[in-house]
Amino acid sequence: MKDKTIKISNLARIEGEGALFVKIKGDAVVDVRLEIFEPPRFFEALLRGRAFGEAPDITARICGICPVAYQMSAVHAMENAFGVEVDGPLRALRRLIYCGEWIESHTLHVYLLHAPDYLGYADALRMAKDHPGIVERGLQLKKAGNEIIRLMGGREVHPINVRVGGFYKVPTKSELAPVAERLRWAREAALETVRWTATLPVPEFDQDYEFVGLRHPFEYPFNEGRLISNRGLNISVREYEDSFVEEQIPHSHALHSRFKNRGAYLVGPIARYSLNFDRLSPIAQEAARAAGLSAVCRNPFRSIVVRSVEILQACDEAIRIIDGYERPTRPAVPIRPRAGTGYGCTEAPRGILYHRYRVDDAGVIQEAKIVPPTSQNQKMIEDDLRRFVQANINLPKEKLGLQCEQTIRNYDPCISCATHFLRLHYDRE
Numbered sequence: 001m002k003d004k005t006i007k008i009s010n011l012a013r014i015e016g017e018g019a020l021f022v023k024i025k026g027d028a029v030v031d032v033r034l035e036i037f038e039p040p041r042f043f044e045a046l047l048r049g050r051a052f053g054e055a056p057d058i059t060a061r062i063c064g065i066c067p068v069a070y071q072m073s074a075v076h077a078m079e080n081a082f083g084v085e086v087d088g089p090l091r092a093l094r095r096l097i098y099c100g101e102w103i104e105s106h107t108l109h110v111y112l113l114h115a116p117d118y119l120g121y122a123d124a125l126r127m128a129k130d131h132p133g134i135v136e137r138g139l140q141l142k143k144a145g146n147e148i149i150r151l152m153g154g155r156e157v158h159p160i161n162v163r164v165g166g167f168y169k170v171p172t173k174s175e176l177a178p179v180a181e182r183l184r185w186a187r188e189a190a191l192e193t194v195r196w197t198a199t200l201p202v203p204e205f206d207q208d209y210e211f212v213g214l215r216h217p218f219e220y221p222f223n224e225g226r227l228i229s230n231r232g233l234n235i236s237v238r239e240y241e242d243s244f245v246e247e248q249i250p251h252s253h254a255l256h257s258r259f260k261n262r263g264a265y266l267v268g269p270i271a272r273y274s275l276n277f278d279r280l281s282p283i284a285q286e287a288a289r290a291a292g293l294s295a296v297c298r299n300p301f302r303s304i305v306v307r308s309v310e311i312l313q314a315c316d317e318a319i320r321i322i323d324g325y326e327r328p329t330r331p332a333v334p335i336r337p338r339a340g341t342g343y344g345c346t347e348a349p350r351g352i353l354y355h356r357y358r359v360d361d362a363g364v365i366q367e368a369k370i371v372p373p374t375s376q377n378q379k380m381i382e383d384d385l386r387r388f389v390q391a392n393i394n395l396p397k398e399k400l401g402l403q404c405e406q407t408i409r410n411y412d413p414c415i416s417c418a419t420h421f422l423r424l425h426y427d428r429e
Helices: 043-045 051-061 067-082 088-120 126-132 134-153 175-195 237-243 269-277 282-289 300-323 373-391 395-410
Strands: 004-008 015-025 028-036 212-215 226-229 244-247 254-260 340-348 351-359 363-369 414-428
Touching: 015 395, 028 373, 043 051, 043 226, 043 363, 051 067, 051 237, 051 351, 051 363, 067 088, 067 340, 067 351, 088 126, 088 134, 088 300, 088 395, 126 134, 134 175, 134 237, 134 300, 175 282, 175 300, 212 269, 212 340, 212 351, 226 237, 237 244, 237 340, 254 373, 269 282, 269 300, 269 351, 282 300, 300 395, 351 373, 373 395
Parallel strands: 015 414
Antiparallel strands: 004 414, 015 028, 212 226, 244 254, 340 351, 351 363
16 A cells, blocks of 8 residues: 655644644554644743732633633632632622633634634635625624623733632623623524534544533532543542543653543533533523434534534523622632642633642642643544544545544644644555
8 A cells, every 4th residue: 555644734723833643554543643742831830939819810821712711720729728618799700701711712613713624614714705704703702702701800811800719800780781782692693603513514423432521510510510420430629630640641742631540531512511411501402402412422523513502501601690690799708828738620611620739828839730621632632533544544645634633623622822733744654
């Protein structure tokens, strides 16, 4: 069989710098490596020696697309260390700002990063020439999420209003009113997004994943809950490191996370959805079923539909929070530092985001550990690529290369806070 090599030097719809290496001998895939070569950024080391109150603002700089997730995991971990619980309107406002992040992040991915794959365009700009109304809807929907983050966080990127114990400033009902009106339009746009993504051509590729995510007794998970899986995991957040371990992989500057006893697992939208379908609001459940989704989704190429359902869920929940909002008497609960270790885990748009901090009596950080969703999904991305290439091994090399890129984009991997490129080297013997 003739040797084949595919090289893709520009992939502008992934955040970060990396490369993909696929090797085939005869009719068998013998090696798949997702090579992340972007230099380490050492945020965990930067946090050591800092005051506990700096953690939300420092960790927000890890990502410009999902800074709220980093802030929320940080504040929950610090409050856990200090024995503090935030409830009532402040807790609701935390869910509101998380709604904003899910709306803007998922919408960016669905409309600008992922949909071009399904419709045969190199990028969203080319797609916009033929589908201007669709792209405009996506931009306006993303803007609705940004407005929530700007109001609650002080600005759209790297918000500065989040603090341990609550916020520096909380909005009035009159400030929230125009946001609610915008969200009523956004909810309809999100419903139309579910209908639209359900029409996109999707390869058949159901997989037997172990889903991992948060599970809350009453709510679709954002900030709180127990860590569960569809294969029996049911632990508290503080037990995370008893079940999961990070490893250095020679071909990646990012650590790979795995179950200690059974390997790769999946976090993110289809895991969260499959573990919590019954926690979705009625409008989101109805839309999912109308789009052809069952209560469990095992096809990663349908993640674009699941993300759309989560946009709808976030819009619906944000409206509910604003409609029932009563301004709290104070923007934050009092915090008294004490020595200890705190654990936090929230559902970033791409999946669970784990933080652990050890602080001294003065609240100075002595140790920090952060496990982002993409490091947890890297092994599963490689597994998906191996299975997908094997199942489609006779496709023309150009088409197979493009579908490898789409397989990676199913995960919306966040290699860094900037979108750079991924190189693909495909070697066939």
